[in-house]
Amino acid sequence: MTLLTALLNGAVALSTAKIPAKRQSLIILILLIIASANSFLHLWFSEASEHSTNIFVTIIASGIVLSNRAHWTASILFNWVGWITISVWLELALIQHFFFAMAMSTLLSWFAHLARKKLVTKQIELEIERDLAIQHELEAKAATETKSAFLANMSHEIRTPMNGVIGMIELVSQTELNTDQKNYLATAKRSADSLLIIINDILDFSKIEVGELTIEFVEFDLEQFFEELIHDQHFHARKKGLTLALSKGDFHHRHVVGDPYRITQIMNNLLSNAIKFTESGGITVHYDLVTLGDNLQLKVEIKDTGIGVSETALPFLFDSFSQADTSTTRKFGGTGLGLSITKQLCELMNGDISVKSQLNQGSTFSFSVRLKPPRQTHKMASKPPVPVSFEGLQVLLVEDNEINQEVMLAILKGLDVNVFIANDGLEALATLSHSQRLKFDLILMDCQMPNLDGYEATRRIRAGEAGEIFSHIPIAALTANVMDSERVKCIEAGMNEYLTKPVKIEALKSVLVKYHKQAPAQH
Secondary structure (H helix, E strand, C coil), X not given: CXXXXXXXXXXXXXXXXXXXXXXXXXXXXXXXXHHHHHHHHHHHHHCCHHHHHHHHHHHHHHHHHCCCHHHHHHHHHHHXXXXXXXXXXXXXXXXXXXXXXXXXXXXHHHHHHHHHHHHHHHHHHHHHHHHHHHHHHHHHHHHHHHHHHHHHHHHHHHHHHHHHHHHHHHHHHCCCCCHHHHHHXXXXXXXXXXXXXXXXXXXXXXXXXXXXXXXXXEEEEHHHHHHHHHHHHHHHHHHCCCEEEEEECCCCCCEEEECHHHHHHHHHHHHHHHHXXXXXXXXXXXXXXXXXXXXXXXXXXXXXXXXXXXXXXXXXXXXCCCCCCHHHHHHHCCCCCHHHHHHHHHHHCCCEEEEEEEXXXXXXXXXXXXXXXXXXXXCCCCCCCCCCCCCCCEEEEECCCHHHHHHHHHHHHHCXXXXXXXXXXXXXXXXXXXXXXXXXXXEEEECCCCCCCHHHHHHHHHCCCCCHHHCCCCEEEEECCCCHHHHHHHHHHCCCEEEECCCCHHXXXXXXXXXXXXXXXXX
């Protein structure tokens, strides 16, 4: 009986083990046959008909653990043939006294087998669904990674020449020009900026899709933020003869913590649309700040007297690549991504956006975003003025693109910076290795370069391969990849700062002034 119990327990355990189904079923059948044979031996030697109970148990167990129809049939036949043979051979009255019990055991085994088969079939279906889900998840992950890599590459390939275009325009604008030349240049600058906005919209939309876009939290002056933002839009409004008015609610938190860049993006999208679709009258902007527990909520309302939106178009206004109608696209242009990105940015900042509009009656866009109060209630210190000259600052520019070299060289020399150029990471390491007496104050490091990219070059510099004297030198990334993961990648490689192409001169100056102050301590 002990052996029978052990064999049956082993069969039950195997039925839940992770072994191929056919092999598992065959092993269980062998164990059940051994268990039955053991019972027959007990019956043979004892000639006690009550030992038939073990046979009944084995038959029922066959139905419980066997899902393969052929194997179950083999087990049942083996038990019946063995039971009848021993009964006849030993002249025991087994069939007379226990036939009903044997038949009921077989019937119970049949029902158990059907239930087991149904359960196994369901498990197989679930495993197939799980495997498909895992496969789809892996495929989706691979597709997302491929898309991210494609976006990063497209960002680099598009923004790198844009750096040359915008950089050269800014450099030319600083030279002596007549009125016509200034007008031509201003038009070129606006066109380049418009192209950059379209590129940024497409990249931002794609970043949101792949979960790459993150919200930052920095402290800023809310009143100054809106005043500067409206001031920047006044030019476009005045050009069309429109008024642009700003008003604020009665609130006390002038300084807040949030993402001013993304709020600017929302405001510029809404204001540029309001100006674009308004031919006469004006635009009013009202903002307010309300307290929500430990947080703050910024509420903004932008009202225009423009062409409005029809009731049929309103439900689709925030959809991707959506505009009111094709005539709107032909007349006013645009990708149809601005409002979609605006809505998603609001949602990323725990807010929302809505619109009220009637055709030819104007529109009112209202949005909210979540902000935080500053940790300290004191007034933020005003930023020190950025010096015009950085005389004495030694910078190593690591850049493989000749046009970008020319642009950066002109900008840096215009700021009185001493510039040395390396065409890739290997040249940068060689330049530093042979310049142990020339203490550079800063490295401007392009990230995607042939031979040795900026990430690996930075890691080697930090490891002391260019000399221990440069292992802690400040390194600023100079990249055309604007994906959020790129910033993390640069920091993990050991870079201190992060500048994106096209490089904004003010952003470059803020990095230079930071290390210009440290320069004397390094010499």
